[in-house]
Amino acid sequence: MRIDYRIARPIELSASFEVEGFTVLLGASGEGKSLLLRAIAGLLPAQGEPYGGLPPQRRAVGYLPQGHTLFPHLRAWQNVAFALSGPHRRDEAMTWLQRVGLADLAERWPAQLSGGQQQRVALARALARRPQLLLLDEPTSALDPATRDDVLAELVAEVHAVGIPTLAVSHDPALAAMADRLVLMHGRRIVQTGRPLDVHAQPASGAVARLLGLRNVFRGRLAGTAGSQHLIWPEAGVSLPVKTTLADGTAVDWHIAPEAIRLQHGGTVPAGTIMAGVELPQRSAYGQYAGLRCGQARLWADLSSCHAAETVRLSLPWPSIRCWPA
Amino acid sequence: MSRSRFAAGLAALALLLLAAPFAGLVLATDWRHFGFAHGDGGAVAVSLGLSLVALGLIVALGTPLAWWLARHRVRGQWLVDALLLLALLTPPLAMGLLLAAMYGPYGPAGSLLERAGLVLTNSAPAFVMAQFYAALPYYVLAARAAFESVPRELEQIALTLGHSPARCFFRVSLPLAKLGLAAAVALAWVRALGEFGVVLIVAYYPQGIPVKLWTNLQDIGLSAVYPLLWVFFLVALPLPLALGLAVRRRLA
Numbered sequence: 357m358r359i360d361y362r363i364a365r366p367i368e369l370s371a372s373f374e375v376e377g378f379t380v381l382l383g384a385s386g387e388g389k390s391l392l393l394r395a396i397a398g399l400l401p402a403q404g405e406p407y408g409g410l411p412p413q414r415r416a417v418g419y420l421p422q423g424h425t426l427f428p429h430l431r432a433w434q435n436v437a438f439a440l441s442g443p444h445r446r447d448e449a450m451t452w453l454q455r456v457g458l459a460d461l462a463e464r465w466p467a468q469l470s471g472g473q474q475q476r477v478a479l480a481r482a483l484a485r486r487p488q489l490l491l492l493d494e495p496t497s498a499l500d501p502a503t504r505d506d507v508l509a510e511l512v513a514e515v516h517a518v519g520i521p522t523l524a525v526s527h528d529p530a531l532a533a534m535a536d537r538l539v540l541m542h543g544r545r546i547v548q549t550g551r552p553l554d555v556h557a558q559p560a561s562g563a564v565a566r567l568l569g570l571r572n573v574f575r576g577r578l579a580g581t582a583g584s585q586h587l588i589w590p591e592a593g594v595s596l597p598v599k600t601t602l603a604d605g606t607a608v609d610w611h612i613a614p615e616a617i618r619l620q621h622g623g624t625v626p627a628g629t630i631m632a633g634v635e636l637p638q639r640s641a642y643g644q645y646a647g648l649r650c651g652q653a654r655l656w657a658d659l660s661s662c663h664a665a666e667t668v669r670l671s672l673p674w675p676s677i678r679c680w681p682a
Numbered sequence: 683m684s685r686s687r688f689a690a691g692l693a694a695l696a697l698l699l700l701a702a703p704f705a706g707l708v709l710a711t712d713w714r715h716f717g718f719a720h721g722d723g724g725a726v727a728v729s730l731g732l733s734l735v736a737l738g739l740i741v742a743l744g745t746p747l748a749w750w751l752a753r754h755r756v757r758g759q760w761l762v763d764a765l766l767l768l769a770l771l772t773p774p775l776a777m778g779l780l781l782a783a784m785y786g787p788y789g790p791a792g793s794l795l796e797r798a799g800l801v802l803t804n805s806a807p808a809f810v811m812a813q814f815y816a817a818l819p820y821y822v823l824a825a826r827a828a829f830e831s832v833p834r835e836l837e838q839i840a841l842t843l844g845h846s847p848a849r850c851f852f853r854v855s856l857p858l859a860k861l862g863l864a865a866a867v868a869l870a871w872v873r874a875l876g877e878f879g880v881v882l883i884v885a886y887y888p889q890g891i892p893v894k895l896w897t898n899l900q901d902i903g904l905s906a907v908y909p910l911l912w913v914f915f916l917v918a919l920p921l922p923l924a925l926g927l928a929v930r931r932r933l934a
Contacts, residue, residue, distance in 0.1 A: 397838075397842050398841075398842070399838045399841070399842070411841075412838070412841040412842050413841050413842070413843075413844050413845055413846055413847075414844075415842070417842060418842075419839065419842040421835055421839065425833070425835050425836055425839055427836060427839075427840075427854060427858075428858070429857045429858055438840070438843050438845075438853075439843040439844050439845075481843065482843075485842075485843050485844055
């Protein structure tokens with residue numbers, strides 16, 4: 357489904373992109389992502405397709421705002437049945453609750469449900485309306501970190517099962533990782549779209565790299581011409597050898613993966629070696645990183661054997677450094 | 683500890699001050715010769731019956747206004763606010779005079795309505811009108827606050843779930859504003875029932891309880907005031923008390 361919307365107020369914003377399967381619109385806070393969803397739902401004056409000009413009650417969308425907002429005066433099943441009518445509305449609501457795995461909690465009040473459970477009830481309520489398009493606003497915001505990935509995986513699986521195109525807006529890279537399609541927004545414009553695999557392989561800019569949650573995205577400037585080009589990194593007060601096709605003096609955003617950074621031992625010091633202090637070792641389920649202090653900058657590296665307060669010598673191999681014009 | 687005891691002391695003092703006049707009533711009532719003056723029963727019937735009609739009108743017209751005020755921001759809104767404040771501010775006696783000037787037999791609206799058969803001086807409709815003007819601004823302000831406390835987002839969700847704005851109002855806004863609206867109804871009821879100044883000017887007849895208290899005092903004396911006052915409390919208190927208790931219970 358193609359989305360093409362223009363908002364004039366409270367901020368100016370226009371967006372045009374394709375929604376397929378579970379699509380995530382990734383953007384920083386304040387980009388107007390929530391406004392875009394409200395515009396598509398008909399809750400904000402805007403021009404665009406689909407549903408242009410229709411009042412909200414005539415738009416076939418299922419809208420889940422941030423925090424899911426169940427009706428507090430209605431039980432779980434009554435919330436789901438809100439969009440339903442006729443003598444079988446209770447049975448129908450129970451069927452939807454069963455689909456999201458919450459039939460046992462049908463008689464609970466919203467205040468008696470966890471964040472994840474509320475989200476599933478809100479999803480069931482939105483699906484019961486039989487929408488053509490699902491709109492999710494920051495679906496990860498009210499979730500418990502410990503169960504978040506499971507709740508999200510279930511949400512995405514459910515969305516796939518019902519086969520309704522879904523647009524989720526978020527600033528959370530963890531949600532983006534589960535998308536069928538990514539749409540990236542920066543400076544109130546769509547700056548890149550594509551499959552997560554392709555976007556991760558080729559981020560279109562430093563801003564996209566930051567949105568994707570990549571560590572080690574910095575500002576810098578290129579000096580010298582091809583063959584003897586250097587990347588000046590003012591925050592750390594060093595310059596690194598690089599090879600790019602960009603012109604001398606170009607301001608750039610650049611990135612190096614933590615895994616690409618090498619620890620230097622021994623006496624010979626190759627060009628581009630920098631000194632860094634180990635600030636904090638970080639160990640999590642996802643790996644082992646060290647936060648390193650280089651001048652004013654913090655560099656993350658995948659170092660298994662280092663200790664806090666130790667000073668280390670690092671090399672940042674030029675083939676692993678990616679530069680984008682800033 | 684001592685600070686909380688100080689606050690409790692102040693609260694007790696306030697309660698004591700509130701209770702003092704009613705303790706006086708208990709002491710001043712001549713319980714051995716407790717009896718009613720001629721026409722007291724009629725006054726009770728007038729007050730109760732016509733106040734209910736006034737309350738119905740206030741709720742029917744005040745609720746849409748309160749909702750509109752809570753949900754819309756328009757240019758010149760301060761004029762509406764000023765109008766509500768003006769209605770609250772006007773001394774009851776002056777309000778009665780203004781109503782008489784407008785709806786009285788020589789007033790521009792009064793003469794027209796009289797030709798249509800609606801007499802708004804010393805009549806049941808005049809009594810209802812006086813109470814309506816006395817209590818409407820209180821109801822509107824309280825009901826507006828009640829609607830403002832309903833999260834707008836919930837109303838919008840209800841719209842996106844395919845309901846018309848009217849159905850959303852009855853299924854979401856109204857139930858969620860219920861507690862505040864109950865308080866507004868209770869407030870309007872006590873305001874309407876106890877109104878003396880406006881009623882005195884435009885609806886001396888039919889005599890409701892507040893005016894009858896006045897005439898009893900003039901014609902007979904204090905001994906005829908207290909028994910009617912006891913009855914007044916008895917009939918006026920249950921509705922706001924029950925509404926207030928219901929609200930407290932829901933909040934707890």
